[in-house]
Amino acid sequence: MNGYPGINDIELIKLIKEGEMPALTALILRYEKQVVKTVTGMLGKCQEVDDISQETFIRFYQSLDNFKCKSSVGTYITRIAINLSLNEIKRKKRKNFLFSKNDDDNILQIPDTNLSQHLEKNDIKEIVNKAVQLLEPKYRSVIVLKLIDGYSTKEVAEILEIKKSSVLTRLSRAQEKLRVKLKTFLEE
Amino acid sequence: MDKKIYRLLIRSLDDKLSDKKQRRLNNYLSALPELQKERKIFLKIRKSMKEQEYKLFPFFAEKVMNKIIQLKKKQKEYINFANLFLLTFKRVSFSGFAIFLMLLAGFYLSEGSLSINLFNESFDFTYFYLPGF
Numbered sequence: 001m002n003g004y005p006g007i008n009d010i011e012l013i014k015l016i017k018e019g020e021m022p023a024l025t026a027l028i029l030r031y032e033k034q035v036v037k038t039v040t041g042m043l044g045k046c047q048e049v050d051d052i053s054q055e056t057f058i059r060f061y062q063s064l065d066n067f068k069c070k071s072s073v074g075t076y077i078t079r080i081a082i083n084l085s086l087n088e089i090k091r092k093k094r095k096n097f098l099f100s101k102n103d104d105d106n107i108l109q110i111p112d113t114n115l116s117q118h119l120e121k122n123d124i125k126e127i128v129n130k131a132v133q134l135l136e137p138k139y140r141s142v143i144v145l146k147l148i149d150g151y152s153t154k155e156v157a158e159i160l161e162i163k164k165s166s167v168l169t170r171l172s173r174a175q176e177k178l179r180v181k182l183k184t185f186l187e188e
Numbered sequence: 189m190d191k192k193i194y195r196l197l198i199r200s201l202d203d204k205l206s207d208k209k210q211r212r213l214n215n216y217l218s219a220l221p222e223l224q225k226e227r228k229i230f231l232k233i234r235k236s237m238k239e240q241e242y243k244l245f246p247f248f249a250e251k252v253m254n255k256i257i258q259l260k261k262k263q264k265e266y267i268n269f270a271n272l273f274l275l276t277f278k279r280v281s282f283s284g285f286a287i288f289l290m291l292l293a294g295f296y297l298s299e300g301s302l303s304i305n306l307f308n309e310s311f312d313f314t315y316f317y318l319p320g321f
Contacts, residue, residue: 021253028249033242040242050245057252058259128236146202147237153202172198178233179226 009073017064027073028057034074034149035081041144042085044133052088056081071158078149079159082141089137124185131181139174146171193220197227201234 004012004026015023032053039052059080067076132143145156146167153171157164193216199205200213217223245251296302 021257024256025249025253028252032248033244036244036248037240037242041240045243049243050248053245053248054252054255058255061256062259124232125236125239125241128233129240132237143237147234148240150238168199168203171202172195175198175201175230175233176195179229182229182233 010069013064013067013069013073016061024061031057031074031077035077038078038081038144038149039085041132041148042082042137042140043088044129048088052084053081055084059084075155075159078145078151079161082145082159086137086141127185128178128182131178134181135174135177139170139177142167142170143174143178193223194226197223198230201230 003022004015007015007023007026009027009030012023012027016027035053035056036049039049039056043049043052056077060077063080067073071079132140135143141160142156145151145159146153151159153164153167156167160167193213196205196209196213197217200210205213217227292302
């Protein structure tokens with residue numbers, strides 16, 4: 001079910017505003033992968049990814065009147081996904097604080113460091129993913145958008161509504177922090 | 189390792205360096221095997237991030253559409269309720285206003301005037317005066 005093949009996003013939005021709901025389904029199918037990828041990058045593989053991804057499209061639909069076509073639909077949806085993910089991170093943090101859950105914050109634990117020599121490709125991906133989850137949200141969002149989603153620096157700046165130079169600075173710091181966290185695992 | 193060079197290396201991964209800075213970095217890269225190693229590690233991290241896997245959820249679009257339809261339904265119900273409330277309020281207020289006008293007309297017909305004094309006289313509060321208080 002992937003209708004409206006020749007119709008671009010702006011035309012789809014016009015149809016949705018006119019009340020044509022199948023056009024919304026088509027738009028969801030177009031951006032589903034992108035949103036799930038962004039939210040998974042921000043929250044890690046967890047139960048909440050499905051809910052936040054769904055909520056992203058619901059918010060998008062509710063804020064359609066505010067969408068003025070100045071940015072691309074993809075950028076607009078990704079901005080909503082990032083904001084909702086950041087809210088979820090805050091909520092989780094508050095919850096952990098209230099129930100004083102020991103979160104092993106900032107510690108990437110792998111029992112045997114000799115293992116690093118035998119890590120397989122999938123293990124490395126998993127460890128890198130965990131390390132990304134330990135970054136502060138402002139660094140995490142830049143890393144996810146640039147390195148996982150593959151947005152350009154200009155697009156990242158547009159999504160996060162910050163300067164291009166700030167994106168580059170955060171990106172450098174984030175990679176430096178990641179390098180420190182992954183020190184024992186990625187030595188050759 | 190010089191922190192400045194290290195940061196320049198990281199910056200070079202995402203930003204286009206000026207010719208001068210790029211030349212400087214290249215010189216360091218060829219002179220320092222440690223820096224080369226760091227570069228390789230960064231590229232490895234970036235590669236593994238690009239290859240991050242994510243799981244798509246079954247019937248995702250259908251679930252979102254259902255939620256949106258439910259929301260619209262609720263919104264419609266709310267609007268209907270608000271309209272009903274407004275209609276009832278209008279009816280009650282119109283009736284109240286009509287009764288008030290009728291009372292006023294009755295008062296005018298019986299007293300021949302709508303003066304405030306007349307109104308005070310007709311409700312003489314001295315009747316309620318109790319001796320000894």
